[in-house]
Amino acid sequence: MTFINQWLRADIQDIKAYHVPKSEDMIKLDAMESPFLVSKDLVKPYLTFLSEVALNRYPNPSAENVQQTLRSLMDIPNELGVLLGNGSDELIQLLSLACETNDTVLSVEPSFVMYEMIAKFTRLNYQGVLLDDNYEINLGVTLEEIKRTQPKLIFIAYPNNPTGNAFDRESILAIIKESEALIVVDEAYYAYSEGSFLNEVGNYPNLVLLRTISKMGFAGLRLGLLIGSQDTIRELDKLRLPYNINTLTQASANFLLQEKEHIIANANIIIGERQRLFNELTAIPSLKVFPSQANFLLIKADDAKVLFEFLKNNGILVKSFAMNPQLSHCIRVTVGSPNENNEFLEQIKSYYG
Numbered sequence: 259m260t261f262i263n264q265w266l267r268a269d270i271q272d273i274k275a276y277h278v279p280k281s282e283d284m285i286k287l288d289a290m291e292s293p294f295l296v297s298k299d300l301v302k303p304y305l306t307f308l309s310e311v312a313l314n315r316y317p318n319p320s321a322e323n324v325q326q327t328l329r330s331l332m333d334i335p336n337e338l339g340v341l342l343g344n345g346s347d348e349l350i351q352l353l354s355l356a357c358e359t360n361d362t363v364l365s366v367e368p369s370f371v372m373y374e375m376i377a378k379f380t381r382l383n384y385q386g387v388l389l390d391d392n393y394e395i396n397l398g399v400t401l402e403e404i405k406r407t408q409p410k411l412i413f414i415a416y417p418n419n420p421t422g423n424a425f426d427r428e429s430i431l432a433i434i435k436e437s438e439a440l441i442v443v444d445e446a447y448y449a450y451s452e453g454s455f456l457n458e459v460g461n462y463p464n465l466v467l468l469r470t471i472s473k474m475g476f477a478g479l480r481l482g483l484l485i486g487s488q489d490t491i492r493e494l495d496k497l498r499l500p501y502n503i504n505t506l507t508q509a510s511a512n513f514l515l516q517e518k519e520h521i522i523a524n525a526n527i528i529i530g531e532r533q534r535l536f537n538e539l540t541a542i543p544s545l546k547v548f549p550s551q552a553n554f555l556l557i558k559a560d561d562a563k564v565l566f567e568f569l570k571n572n573g574i575l576v577k578s579f580a581m582n583p584q585l586s587h588c589i590r591v592t593v594g595s596p597n598e599n600n601e602f603l604e605q606i607k608s609y610y611g
């Protein structure tokens with residue numbers, strides 16, 4: 259027995275680490291990243307801006323400038339509060355730390371795996387409620403499970419990852435109204451989605467929104483935000499580590515996120531490519547493609563495992579769900595650049611002959 263084995267919490271030893279596959283030299287369509295780099299004409303002024311940053315000092319502790327930048331990028335009303343995180347993953351952790359030991363976290367399944375993992379790290383119970391066959395919220399069952407398990411926190415990804423659909427709005431509103439939990443609507447994909455709950459946050463004290471810049475071109479910066487009432491944000495802010503948004507991220511966000519028009523134009527390219535991929539893939543009889551409001555598509559294929567390996571051997575990395583019984587015949591493909599999507603389509607067509 260090693261030192262760490264006898265030292266570490268047994269439940270942590272049992273956890274399977276979050277696996278990030280190797281992707282060097284591959285077309286990377288597995289992690290919902292944007293294919294767009296900082297535009298060429300911005301690189302020089304951006305680097306000049308960074309060169310003036312005081313790296314000898316601690317970062318601005320509350321990063322007010324970044325908050326302002328995000329408010330104007332995302333049209334967040336001034337009466338709402340904003341809490342910044344080192345990615346929205348950190349904010350999921352912060353919300354979980356705000357619960358009491360043995361409280362329950364509830365989410366639907368399949369959904370974002372970090373809700374369950376972080377619940378476990380923070381010694382909370384986790385309750386998953388299965389979505390129906392169309393990956394829609396099963397409202398009756400969900401409300402029953404809420405009543406039975408009295409969750410403290412409920413995570414609803416809107417649109418959902420990995421299924422891509424945005425759940426029925428009325429079902430989410432019913433959950434908000436009928437539960438005493440804090441409801442976290444996770445809008446990681448808001449830039450690609452027709453709907454949002456931003457306008458509802460002021461109407462329900464138990465509703466907060468999670469957003470991130472990761473899925474719209476800035477995954478490398480690690481910056482997410484929680485949007486809620488001023489009261490809620492002020493109290494939760496006590497749990498935030500003082501300098502969680504580093505100086506380079508603050509400076510980069512303040513410089514690069516000013517390009518609102520450009521960011522929206524890039525999102526629109528992805529939305530157009532999503533439609534093109536959807537149409538072309540739907541024309542392949544062996545595939546079922548699920549409608550998506552996000553920058554990825556969930557695709558069902560009887561031979562998903564073989565297809566995944568075929569794509570990988572041909573230099574295209576997608577996400578396989580072989581381990582998940584609800585998704586065992588599915589792959590998830592991020593919408594890439596037009597060229598990347600062409601390559602993906604070419605490979606998948608050659609696979610199906």
Ligand SMILES: *Cc1c(COP(=O)(O)O)cnc(C)c1O
Binds near residue numbers: 370419446477
């Ligand atoms: C990608 C993703 C996140 C994590 O975002 P980061 O800000 O990069 O930590 C959160 N929620 C959902 C639903 C996601 O798909």
